[in-house]
Amino acid sequence: MSYQFEQEESLLVGIKEEEGRGLIVFNDEVNSFDHVIDTLIKVCKHERIQAEQCTYIIHFKGKCEVKKGTYDDLKPMKDGIIDAGINASIV
Template sequence: MSWQFEEEELVDVLEDEKEDEGRTLVVFNDEVNSFDHVIDTLIKVCKHERVQAEQCTYIIHFNGKCQVKKGTYEKLKPMKEGILDAGINAVIN
């Protein structure tokens, strides 16, 4: 059995994969969760170092949101669910 693909099809597949890797996990500010809760959640769910989690939390507080992680949708989805389960609003863009 021989597989033959058009060059255009291969380019489309590679572009789709590249685009998927460019996803970002964004966390939003709210008036409910404490700094410590957000920091602890980013450490636990996103595997941030404490300093990185603290910096992201300050960005979230002052700018209303922060891109806390980049990657594929498949990699970011469980992180998003973990953040949502902690009561913090997050989306994948």
């Protein structure tokens, strides 16, 4: 009985880790607020207010997790943000 519980727990941990990735956008001194906002709207499908809030967090805290999901879901968004000249990574 204990072995089955350990298998189920291991499976749940694997699922949680895969879905628990975050897309982080970092502050820089190059890109304007409007550019970052427009990029988050276009690439991450944020509503304008959400993109504005994330942009302010990026500016004042140096970075912001703008999206959560699986690596496969976040990778094209990260690439789109980087293509727009904004630094981002998946953690």
